[in-house]
Amino acid sequence: MNDFLVLIQEMLDNLGIDFRLEIVVEYFPFFLKGAALTVGVSLAGIFIGMVLGLFIGLGKMIKFWPLRLPFIWYINFFRGTPLLVQLFLIHFAVMNLILEQPNTIASLVVTLSLNSAAYVAEIFRAGIKSLDKGQAEAAHSLGMNKFQVMRYVVLPQAFKRMIPPLGNEFIVLLKDSSLGAIIAAPELLYWGRAAVGQHYRVWEPYLTVAFIYLILTLSLTYLLNYIERRLDTE
Amino acid sequence: MISVKNLRKSFGSLEVLKDISLEVQAQEVVVVIGPSGSGKSTLLRCMNLIESITDGHVYIEDVDITDKKTDINEVRTEVGMVFQQFNLFPHKTVLENITLPMLVVRKWNKRDAIPKAKALLKKVGLEEKADAFPDSLSGGQKQRVAIARALGMEPKVMLFDEPTSALDPEMVGEVLEVMKQLATEGMTMVVVTHEMGFAREVGDRVIFMDEGIVVEEDKPEEIFGNPKHERTKAFLSKVL
Ligand SMILES: Nc1ncnc2c1ncn2[C@@H]1O[C@H](COP(=O)(O)OP(=O)(O)O)[C@@H](O)[C@H]1O
Numbered sequence: 001m002n003d004f005l006v007l008i009q010e011m012l013d014n015l016g017i018d019f020r021l022e023i024v025v026e027y028f029p030f031f032l033k034g035a036a037l038t039v040g041v042s043l044a045g046i047f048i049g050m051v052l053g054l055f056i057g058l059g060k061m062i063k064f065w066p067l068r069l070p071f072i073w074y075i076n077f078f079r080g081t082p083l084l085v086q087l088f089l090i091h092f093a094v095m096n097l098i099l100e101q102p103n104t105i106a107s108l109v110v111t112l113s114l115n116s117a118a119y120v121a122e123i124f125r126a127g128i129k130s131l132d133k134g135q136a137e138a139a140h141s142l143g144m145n146k147f148q149v150m151r152y153v154v155l156p157q158a159f160k161r162m163i164p165p166l167g168n169e170f171i172v173l174l175k176d177s178s179l180g181a182i183i184a185a186p187e188l189l190y191w192g193r194a195a196v197g198q199h200y201r202v203w204e205p206y207l208t209v210a211f212i213y214l215i216l217t218l219s220l221t222y223l224l225n226y227i228e229r230r231l232d233t234e
Numbered sequence: 235m236i237s238v239k240n241l242r243k244s245f246g247s248l249e250v251l252k253d254i255s256l257e258v259q260a261q262e263v264v265v266v267i268g269p270s271g272s273g274k275s276t277l278l279r280c281m282n283l284i285e286s287i288t289d290g291h292v293y294i295e296d297v298d299i300t301d302k303k304t305d306i307n308e309v310r311t312e313v314g315m316v317f318q319q320f321n322l323f324p325h326k327t328v329l330e331n332i333t334l335p336m337l338v339v340r341k342w343n344k345r346d347a348i349p350k351a352k353a354l355l356k357k358v359g360l361e362e363k364a365d366a367f368p369d370s371l372s373g374g375q376k377q378r379v380a381i382a383r384a385l386g387m388e389p390k391v392m393l394f395d396e397p398t399s400a401l402d403p404e405m406v407g408e409v410l411e412v413m414k415q416l417a418t419e420g421m422t423m424v425v426v427t428h429e430m431g432f433a434r435e436v437g438d439r440v441i442f443m444d445e446g447i448v449v450e451e452d453k454p455e456e457i458f459g460n461p462k463h464e465r466t467k468a469f470l471s472k473v474l
C-alpha cells in the first residue's frame with residue numbers, strides 16, 4: 001500500500017471504523033478484470049438483444065395472429081419469469097444439452113441476450129407505434145413497398161426515439177449481469193464473493209463492488225443524458 | 235384517367251362511401267367539396283389504395299387497382315398525393331425528401347435525381363431551402379416541398395387532400411399559386427378543399443359530397459351560381 005492509503009487507513013482506525021483497505025487493494029486488479037467482463041457481457045447482451053429484439057418486435061406486429069403468437073409468448077416468458085430462473089434453465093439445462101462442458105460466460109451472455117431481446121422488442125414496437133402514421137402513408141403514396149417504407153422512413157425515425165429506452169435497458173442489463181456470480185461467471189460480483197470467501201470479511205469487498213457498479217451506471221446515465229440532449233438539438 | 239365504379243367503403247359497420255361512381259378526364263381539375271365527415275378524404279385515399287376498398291372498382295388509366303394482380307406500388311408512382319399534414323420526412327433534408335423516392339422507387343442514380351429535385355424546388359420557389367430540414371420551414375413552405383416531392387415521381391394525376399387547411403391564412407396563397415400553375419401546365423388533379431375561390435377559378439368540375447354520396451356534380455358556375463339540391467344550397471350558404 002502506498003503512503004496515501006496508509007494515511008487513510010490510520011484515519012479510519014482512529015475513527016474506530018473497522019475497514020481493511022488492504023483487502024480492497026489486493027483484490028483491485030480482479031475487480032477491474034471482473035468489471036471489464038461485466039461491461040463486456042452487457043454490451044454483447046444488448047447488441048445481440050437488439051438484433052433479436054428487432055425481429056421479435058416485427059414478429060409481434062404480424063397481422064395474422066397464429067404467426068404472431070410465438071413472438072407474443074417469447075416476450076411473455078422472458079419478461080414474466082425471473083432472470084435468475086432463466087439463467088439456471090439456460091446454464092444447467094439448455095447449455096448442458098448442447099455443450100459437454102457448459103461455459104459460464106457463454107451462458108450468461110446467452111441469457112442476457114435472450115432476456116433483453118424481449119424488452120428491446122417492446123421498446124422497438126413502441127418506437128414504431130409512436131410514429132405518426134402519416135409518415136408511412138406518405139411513403140406508400142410515393143410508391144415505396146413495405147420494406148422500403150421500413151428501411152428509409154420508419155426505422156430511422158423509430159431508432160432515434162429508441163435510444164433513451166435502449167440506454168436504460170443497457171443499464172438494467174449491466175446490473176442484472178451480477179446474477180452471473182451465482183453460476184460462477186467471473187464478472188464483478190464473482191470477484192467480490194471470492195474476496196469474501198478468502199478473508200471472511202463482507203464490508204470491504206461488497207462495498208467496493210457496489211461502488212464500482214455505481215460508477216459504471218452513473219457514467220452511462222450521464223452519457224445517455226448527453227446523447228439525448230444532442231439528439232434534441234438536432 | 236381515373237374511373238371510380240360503384241365504390242363502397244366501410245369502417246366496421248360504418249359505411250362511409252355509398253356506391254360512388256365518377257370519372258376524371260386527363261388534364262381535368264376536379265374539386266371535391268362537402269361537409270366534414272362526408273367521406274372526401276376516404277374517397278381520395280381509395281384512389282391510391284392507401285385505404286382498402288370494401289366493394290367496387292377504381293381504374294387508373296384502365297388499370298383496375300382493386301385487382302390483386304395489379305402492382306399497387308407501380309400505380310402509386312403514377313398517382314401523387316398531397317396531405318393536409320404535409321407528412322414530410324423529418325429526418326431528411328428538403329432535397330433528400332424529394333430524392334429519396336426517386337432513388338429507391340424509380341431507381342434513378344443521384345446524378346439524375348439531384349438536378350431533377352433542384353429543378354422542382356425552383357418550380358415551387360424554394361431552391362434556397364434544399365439543405366434545410368422540414369422542421370425549420372413554415373407550413374406553406376412544407377406543403378410546397380410536399381408537392382415537389384410528389385411531382386418528383388412524374389405522376390399522371392395529383393390528389394390533394396385539403397392541402398391548405400392546416401396553414402395559417404397568410405400562407406394559403408403561396409400553395410394555391412403552385413397548384414394553379416400545375417393546373418395550367420395540364421396536370422390532372424383531384425382537389426379536396428374548402429377554398430371556394432380556388433374551386434371557382436381553377437376547377438373544371440366541382441363535386442359536392444355529403445354523407446358518403448355524390449349529391450351533385452357540375453361546372454363551378456352551375457354549382458356556385460345555380461345549385462340544384464337543397465343540401466348543396468345549405469352547405470354553400472354556410473361556407474360562402
Ligand atoms: N380509419 C378510420 N376508421 C374509422 N372511421 C373512419 C376512419 N377514417 C375516417 N373515418 C370516418 O369516416 C367518415 C368520413 O371521414 P373522411 O373521409 O375523413 O371525411 P372528410 O374528409 O369528408 O371530412 C367520418 O365519419 C370518419 O369518422
Ligand SMILES: [Mg+2]
Nearest residue numbers: 274275276396
Ligand atoms: Mg378530410
